[in-house]
Amino acid sequence: MSHEGEGVDRSEILSYLLAKDGDQPRDEPQIAANIHEQLQHMGLATWSLSVLRRLRDAFAKQQPRSLLEVGSGIGHRSAWILDVLERADRQLSPYTLVEQGGKFGVILQRLLNRYDALAWSSVVVGEPMQLVAEHQAWKIASATDSAHSQTPFAEHYDAIIVDGPSPNRASLVETYLPLLSSNGILYTVEPDMPTGEVAEEDEEGMALVNGFNAWIELVGATQETHHVAFMPLFGGTLVAWLPR
16 A cells, blocks of 8 residues: 555554545546436435545545445445546556446446446446355355356455445445455445434334444454544544454
């Protein structure tokens, strides 16, 4: 990573990455802004502009060679990443985008084509947890015989971005953390916190409660194996993991 040559201690790397980068533009990239409008028309949620801006800043400073983005949607966050890559005249090898919806996958392909990124990126359509289970199975199979691995994932990634419903955020992070390279960073946003009393028959409310409890447990457990940093911003808290 580019920051390691700058004398930043490993325990301070995440603080350095999550700090504001004044060299980056404040305005939302035009293509991202257009997708943002589409999201609003479709009634779909996205990360706040403050969170996306800071994620972009961290990504620009980290300069990862490879990226896995889980829960790409219709490419709002992807457009921020592709914009910073285009301005820096950089490519990734690979950039893997995971999205559960097939129709969204077609939209993501168009976005990648717009940025001439199809040669070094791929869209993987499927259920994120199942995809990792299949990836692990292929890794075991290809290690025991000469069969060519058919997993859509690289063995490790320098950066992983995880998005998904709040109740599932902890399990998604836990599942994808092993795909980080030794100096890789995983980024996500803290899940929604339950408010007020939740009745046991309220399935949606209880899922949020259980998901947030799982998140608290995950943060506690991973602090033994990873450096973990939190950056509270307008509209969400950006969270990052770096292996110790």
